[in-house]
Amino acid sequence: MNELDSLVESATQLFAQSATPADLENAKAQFLGKSGRVTELMKGMAQLSVEEKKSRGAAINVAKQAIEAALTARRQALADAELQVQLKAEALDVSLPGRQRGQGGLHPVSLTLERIQGIFGSMGFDVAEGPEIETDWFNFTALNTPEDHPARSMHDTFYVEGGTATAPNLLRTHTSPMQIRHAVQHVKKHRALIDAGQAMPEIRVIAPGRTYRVDSDATHSPMFHQCEGLWVGENVSFKDLKVIFTAFCRTFFESDDLVLRFRPSFFPFTEPSAEIDIQFQTGPLAGRWLEVAGSGQVHPNVVRNMGLDPEKYIGFAFGMGPDRLTMLRYGVNDLRLFFDGDIRFLSQFQ
């Protein structure tokens, strides 16, 4: 290998060893710079004859072009490598699934409330809503609850600011005050008819909503739901309540052979009163009596507080717990799960 070939060879090698553009420019200077080796060779031609200059010059030029070509190739290679590194760093994995917006849904208790409203709606019941902050009058007194009834104690009832010492405000402990509120409105609307001794359109209403009691364990939450039902007319009987409530339970639980039991009980606002128990004939709960509602014939004092004559009008009422109905329907055994807000639990009902 002649001197020029080995010069090209060592330049190419040095370029190859240059790992960065800066290293490469330094390497270039060693060959092509002002005092680089190619430049020195050019300078060395000064003493040569014209003929010799021609052939030596041409040979040096070939070597110089080869070195320049090696330099350009290495520059390109380094630039390519840098680009690859950059591309890798900024790589997007287009095979990743896109981020999806979570699909919301109704709370299981809301699903139950909708179901209750749908079923009673189909049987001609209106839906009424009322305040969660109640007066002592609507929550207790108007419902024939005696002054010294234990439910009125602070151990059971959340009293809130406002109201007076003799008529305190409270968080309603049940939806029963809606019996009075709704009936009073209804009676007001139909006052003229009633006074004229004509038939008042029946009151048929349910009132779902939140209720509050000083209570907290696996089956009690300080905030829970109730749904009140009221049916008042001139010719309503316990039989009608039984028919309606049986139809409701069978539809709600999608169980045609479900049976009901009315168990004598006591509530200040009904006389007689009954707890309503249901029994499934099939499924995991089959054979057990499960309490689902309180009910009864509206007490004459309460009918009077509605603005109606208890000698003429008779009413039936019931109060059920949508939370409990939800637990029974889905087989949930801890009420608190409904109100913890854990999406892993709640999303199972969609």
Ligand code: DAH
């Ligand atoms: N208010 C009662 C409770 O919270 C439930 C109830 C019982 C409602 C009998 C009624 C009824 O309308 O007639 O325990």
